Structures are given as C-alpha cells and as structure tokens.
Amino acid sequence: MNTYDLSILIPARNEIFLAKTIENILENSEANTEVIPVLDGYKPDPPLIPDPRVTLIYNTQSIGQRAVTNQACKLSQAKYVMKIDAHCAFDKGFDRKMLEAIKGHDDWTMAPLMKNLHAFDWVCENGHRRYQGPSGPCQECGKETTRDILWQAKRSPNSVSYCFDSQPHFQYFGDFAKRPEGQGEITPTMSLQGSCFMMTRQKYWELGVCDEAFGSWGSQGIEVATKTWLSGGAVMVNKNTWYAHMFRTQGGDFGFPYPMSGRDQEKAKNYARDLFFNDNWPKQVRPLSWLVEKFWPIKGWTEEDLKKLKANKFKFSAKASKTKPAESEPTTDEPTTYEPTQKHELTKGIIYYSDCQLDPKIAEPVRKRILKISKKRDFPIVSATLKKMDFGVKNIHFPSLKRGYPAMFKQIMAALEHSTADIIFFCEHDVLYHPSHFDFTPANKDTFYYNQNVWFLRTSDGHALHYDVNQLSGLCGYREQLLTHFRERYEMISKEGFSRKMGFEPMTHHRIKWQNVYKLGTFKSKYPNVDIRHPGNVTGQRWKKKQFRNKKLLINWKVTNTKIPGWGKTKGLIKKFK
Template sequence: MYACGKYCSPRRCGFYIIAFLICQLVFIVIFMRSDRYDDIYASELLAYKNVSYLDWRAFISQTPETTEDYYQYNIELSNALGLIRKLPVTRHSSCTTRNPILPPPLEANVSVVISFHNEARSMLLRTIVSLLLRTPEDHLHELILVDDGSQRDVTLLDDLKRWMGGVFGSRQRLGLIFLRNEERMGMIWSRNRGASLASGRYVLFLDSHCEVNDGWLEPLLERLAGNANLAVSPLLDPIDPTTLSYRKGNEMLKGGFDWSLHFHWLKRQLASGERLEMPYQSPAFAGGVLMMSRDWFLRLGSFNPYLKIWGGESIELAIKLWLCGGQIEIVPCSRIGHIFRRRHAFDFPSQFDQQLSPAQEIYLHNSKIIAESWLDEYKNMFYALRPAARRIPLEHTYDELQRMRTERQCHPFDWYLRHVSPELRMHFDELSATGTLRNEDRCVHARHKDSQLILASCYLSDITQWSLLRQSGQLSTHREFCLTVGFGMRIALEPCGRNETARRSQRWMRLGTRLMHAETHLCLDNPLKERLEMSTCRSHAVSQSFQFALEMEGRT
C-alpha cells in the first residue's frame, strides 16, 4: 500500500489490478480454447481441400504414457495443439507476389519419404497433415512412411494407415506406402529403403517433427527444374521444443561443418545486389529436410549404406554432391518448421568399445567413413581432433570407399575447400598445430566442471583438443579459452584475448617439442604427475616435451 500510495492513487492502483486480472483470465480462456480453435481451422481447411474430417483425438489417445524427456519436446502441448494449426508467414513478401514457373506435374512430381522411430502420434500426424494440406495435389505423387522399429507404440503404423485411409482415401492421385522395420535399422537405412521404392521424379526427405508452411514446394521445384544435379533445402524455421512456438528462420545462415565433422550453421555475407529472399549456395544442409532428383540421388549411391543408424549422412551426401558434379542451395522462399531437439530422443545400440558411449561410437564410426572416403590428406585433421576414431573398426576396405570417386571422376577434397567452403580452409590455414597435447603417455586436459588443467589419459572421450594459432601464437581450446600465464607464473585458462594487450600473456612459441611462453621466456613443464608449471627451458627435458597430434609447420 505504501508503494501504491507513493506512485498512484488507490483508485488507479485498483484499476490496474482489476485490468491485470481480466487480462490473465482472457489469456487462460484463450489457452483453454486453443485446441477448439485449431479443430475449427483444421475442419475448415480439410473441407476446403475436399477431404473428410475424422476426429484425430481417438488416434492420439493411443499414445503410450511417457515423460517429456522421452520425446525431447512438450508432448502435452503437442497433443493439445490440434490436427493442424495456422502458421505465421515467415518468408519475404516478394515470395508471395510472383508465381513460380513450374513444369507439368508429370515432369515434376514428388515422392516424400518420412522415416520415424518412437515419434509421438500428435507430432507425426501434424507433420503428415500439414504436408498433405499445404502441398499442390498435382505435384504430390506419393507419401512413403517408414516406421523404424518403434518399440512402445507397435500399432502406430496400422492405426495411421486406417486413419489416413478415412481422411485422405478420396485422393486418387496420392500414393500411400506404409513400411515397418521389424527391428531398428536406423534412419539412414530407412531413408534409402524409401527412396528405392519411390517412383516420383523428385524425392523429398522430411523429418517426422516438422510443419510445412504455405507455398513451400513451388520455389523448390522451380530451382530443380533448371538444374538436374541440384539438391535444395527449404529455409528451416525453428519450432521451440518446449513452447512449440513457430519462429522465423535466419536467411543469413548456411550449412557447414568443422574438422571434427560436426554440422554447424555458418554466417554468410550477401553479395553485391543479392537479396535476402534469393536462393543461395550452401556447403552442406541439415540432414532433416532435403530434396533432389531421385535418379541423381540413386546414381550418387544414396546415403552411404555403410553409415550406421543416424549421423553424418547429410555431411557425407553434401561432400559427395559438390565433389561429383552437383550443387546445394537453400531456398528462403520455401519454409518448413523443424524441431531441433536438445539431445537425442532415442538410444543407440551398443558397439564394441566400452570406453565410449554407443552414441559416440556411432558418430566416430560414421565420421571415420567420411574421412577415409572424401577428405584425402586432410583426414589427418579429423584424426588429430578425434584420436579415438583410429580404434573404430570398419566393416569394409578403404578401396571400396574410394571406388565411386574414381568411377565418377570426382574432384579432390582440396577443390571443396577452395570453391565451396573457404571457412573450413581458413580454419586449417590459421593453425600451426592442433589436436591432443601429449606429454609422454598423458595429455593436457581442461576439466569441464572447473576448467582446472590436469594431465589425463589421452583416450578420454572428451579429452581437450588444442589449437596453436599461427598469427597470434595463442593456444586455444574449442571453447575459445586460451592457455594463459598470469600473476605468480600461474597457469590458467582464460577467454582468448581479442586485442594485442590481452594476447600478450597468451602467446606461445614452439622450440622443438617445447612450448615457450613468449612474454616470460619460460617453458611449460610437468615436473610431477598431473602438475603443470612454468620453469626455465631445458633442451631435451622430457617433462617439457609436449607433442600435438598434428603439426602443420616445422618447429624451430
């Protein structure tokens, strides 16, 4: 009351309180009725498309009871959202004012392959229905659904087949193919299976937790009609896994990857005269959504069949496309919403190495295939950053991996660095050395919980990878912390300095296998087990010998 009396009259404060309560009540009513609104929107849209409406609640009521953590998105909210919802317009206004020039449907029909494993019914259904209702019927040839051995919901595919038969059964032109793997084969194998059975001119791979937006297909078909060896991706609008809010994607990002063969979004620069809504080339694409000629996909060998379960397939296909005569474009006038989950919502089968998790083993296995197949001499960068990959066995020879490159007369990987991904080449050129930093049988490691520097087994799955920068002399981790010598000759990790003054305490020089701090002229030393300190440089001192996994230039 004191605060109210000080800043406004009691009557005015009372008005604000009542207004606030009314707003809260309105918000609650809207939220409680949102599923009803979505049902009305869905029924009206279905009627407009001459499709029957069946209550979808009976279908999703069979969803097994699980926690939100199981799906890695808000399952309760997904169930309440409705069959299909109205999405915001996220593409540029110019995309809606021009009509794409499309070839006849028989020359540009599309087969859509959706592979899923333990997906929630409401999310899967929203993906399918948004696709069918927002895609021109003449160009949508068939939908191929592959249940990759879902475990808790074994009747999902049969129930889905019955529901879709009742709702979309009147669509004579639409082919529906339902496949189930009795045991889990993985997304890569399942997508290849779907593509091999497809009969459309183009094949679209779509994740099972997406929502397609209006007018998504036409801009992609227009680009593909002009280049048979092109692969295209819509610009992905992120759907928040917690709130399921649909947000506008960023046109200033392109797909890429690092030397550990992890996918990353990279910033791009607009060329002179280039507009945001124009299609642009990308070194790679996110694996969830891409479209290309089915014939071209099969001639490239599909997704590499030696890859296991999930992971790396989009990078492998991207490199293969670029090096063997293809191109990749992101088309901002095409928008599809996609949930980027914070971590895997499924388990990986156990492999052979008990020191690694199954997910890490699968990643290293698939990445090793990519490195051995495509990176040429640059594969040493991958092994320097991921030494545990050397222990991962492959079930085929390296000659097999190279055969297709020879048959198709593909470019060497250096061509990719020069013409497609200068960022990756730049990162290579700016390093003097990289990888693990070994002293005898142990490696310098920054603990994740407190960044304390220790010497630990070089075979830890999360062993620190170091990079000695050529220009600045800084010794950096991948998290952009640099090895610093501070007050009292104390060694620590600090954020890497951006100016000359900040960099001075972080500059190191190579003297043979020693690391000399440029400012103090002292050397990194390991006089006692798991202890690092600075001491006078001594030639041939074993305790001062630190070797990187990969050195790019000779040591002084």
C-alpha cells in the first residue's frame, strides 16, 4: 500500500464538476498526493475515470458534508490532509508548494490564495453567452442553451485574508492584507472561507475541525480557523500558490448541493457562539478576545463588543450588527478601509486608432463628428495613429509601424495606456458614431460590451443593411480590464504572430484560452452607428444572406436603400458632415 504525504478530501453531493476537479488536481499535482472523494448519496455524471491515486467512497444515503469529510479522513494515512470543495481548480504544483510551506509547522492550518473559478458559460445556437448560473433559455433570443466548459481561474479578485464579525458572519478582510502584518508571501488570517484548508491529519482529529454538532454545513471556515488559533496554533495563507473556487449562490440548479435552511444556519452560528464566545471549547488555551485583539480593528466589531467579550457578557442582537454576511463570491479585492468613502464619479473617454490611409472624404467627417461629441460631453480623446495627427488631448503615433493587425492592437494598447478615463469607447476612422452610443454605462467591470445597433453603408449606391453583430468599433468597457486584455493579446502576437483564430473582438469566442478571462455583454443604443464600407476596408463586407456560411447568426436582418433610423437618407450621407 502506497504511503502518501497528502490526502485531498472531497465531500461531494450532486456535484457535476467532481470529475473535472479530480482531473485538475491530478494534472497539477507535483507531490506524493492522493485524492479521496466521497459520493454522498449520489452517483457522478460524468463518471469518474479510474486512477491509482484516487480512492472512492460511496454512500447510498447522504449523511452530510462534515460527516463525509470525517469519513474520508479516516481512510487517510498521510501526514497532511487538505479538505476542498468539489468544484475547484488548482495552480501547477500547488500540493508541493503547500507542503514545503507548512513543513515544520504542525500547529498551522494553511490555505492557498483563493481565486474565482470561471467554470462554464451557457451558450445558445446563435452564439449568445451567459455567465455561469442556473440553467435556462437564452436571455437574448430564447433559444435553448448548453454548457461550454471553460475551467479558468479569473485574474481577480485574489482573496488572502478573512475574518468574522461579532454575530458571527463570515467576511472578506481585504483591509488586513494592506497592513504591514498582512504583507509577505505567507501571512496570517483571522478566519477562512472554508472551501480549501490544509493541516496535519493528527491536528484534524485532535481539534475536531469537522464537528458534526455544527450540522451538515455552515460556519466551516469559522470553526476550523477559530479552533486552530484558540488551541495555540496559527492560520496562514500561502500566496505562493492558489486555488480557484466556483461559487454557487443563485439558487435553482446552481445552488448549494446540501439542503441548508435559515434555521440550520442559525443553529450553526448559535453553536459557534456558545463554543467560542463563551469560552466553552475545552481545548482552547487562548480566549476569543485574544484573537479579536490580534487582528483589531475588524469589520463588524466595536470597542463595546470587545469590552463585553472580555467580560464574558456578550449578547447577540441581529439588529445591533452594522454588517451583513459577505457575498459568497468576492467580486473585487476588498478596499483598504471599511469606513464610508466619497463615491467616485466614473469618467468616460474615447480612444481613436487609424492607419491614416483612409480617403479624407470619409476620415475627416468621421473625426469631425467624434470631436463634436467629445467636446459636448467632455469625453477626452486619446488617438493612436501611424502618422502624427492633431486629434484629441493626446496623440501617440508610430511612423515605423506597418499597417496591419499587430499594428492596430499596439495602437489600441498605447491609447488605453495613455487614457485616464474609467470607461472607454473604441472609435474607428470609418464609423459615424451617433451621440446615443455614448449614453451607455457598463454595469460590470469584468464585462466587455458591444453595441449591436449598427448599420453597414455601401458608399457607392447608398445600400445599407443591419444585423446584430459584435464589432471592435462598437466596444465599450472599463479601461483597466481592457488594457489587461490587450497587453496579453499583444504579447501573444509578439511571440506567435497574428492568426484568424485569435480574431478581433475580445471575448466573443473561446478559440483562445486567455489567461485573463472576461465576460461578453451587448447593448443597443437608441440610434445606430453607421459603419462605412469602402474599397480600403481591411475586412470585406457581405451584402446578401447567401454569402454567409452560418445564417443563424443573422439576427434582425434588415436592408434599405433609402433611410437609416436617426440618420436620414443613405445616399450621400457622409457629405452631410463635411
């Protein structure tokens, strides 16, 4: 029988990603590690692939998350155990890095840095995508959707510090990570999130970190961390490695796998209150007040709370609490302070990029219109061109670059770097933009939005057509996220060259496995933009449905030879703006 250094314990109940989680663990393991999943009253679909490093336990009836974690630990003979949720991805060599860091610290409990896992999108036959959540038809066209598995760790947030308030509610504790004691590669944390933690098997049983008296599920991170600290140990986060956790908070078929009523959650909290707040845990050598003072100040604790805790006169009142339980899925790194701050008013700006080879009869009216909108709305323009141009608050020009896709992406990257606006509208040299296009404000920072209200105009005869399409010229998003993507894109092009597989519009397909993944969003302005098609277009234009290979993508197809809404007559349209 093989003796392992680490056993990974996976309680699983109705988990559709258990097989993917185990596959990811085995692929990224660099240590002598085994995996012990427990199927708690269900059979996995898809089935698990046999592997000598995996020992499977199957319960015909569910006995609860804490109970099955204990069941898995009883089977382990390793010195260390790591409990994880059944929907996680891991860093390469995560187990080796964790074992190296915890060596010589048998009284530690340790967790890796936590990222959010983008496991899948819902996709319909028309190509519309919806971020992971409950199943259901496409929200844009009503068509049936299927899962597109991505299994990628999101670039941010990177959670490294946690706490609990005086109720106790779990909280993310980004403030502590900014303090001097929160700096470094391995740092203390008051509490844990609960989806991944590692300790010696001896400590697991000695401290009873999966006490079934808490109930099947709930307050797991608080229990593990508090027992570790109060028994004389320490809870640490290893920032040299990470895991990514998929959060399921939306209910339906994308909710928690174990039934957990409000009464059950309150039962777990009451048990924690009696055990820790009243100093009733028999194995503690430190009072809870010691832990609170160690991490003070803490979100959700007042000086009066601490005073009562020290005097063992603490009383609980939901009304007295000024904090709410943290969102299960962190959406951003926590701020450096929890005091109310003045709301930052978002600023908008425009980036304009051009190869400077377009017929001035088109280019000049387009720039004139963009400039007029910019001045009226106070949206600063940063232009990036292949020739020097007096356009916008700043012009970056690249006289040595040759016209082409790599040059275009470098121009975009440079314009984003030099802009100071929060929100950016992409503007191209051959698109007439309607003022209503700039009314849009992106709701989410991690989403790239495309204005699908655009008409294509043939200048030779005034023929125009429309269908819903995502184009780079209609892109809008937050500058920081856009810059992150285009830096990654340009770096990839520099190493591998440009290919059509990469495409032009970020996040509209998944042919490339980007390190930094964002969501796709769409909007439609009140009136359309007009994409002017001319002989100098880098990309060609098809004017008839039969010219398209996938006709299912031609949603809301319209043609006209007379007028475009909001613009008037199509023939001679450009001349109006000279």
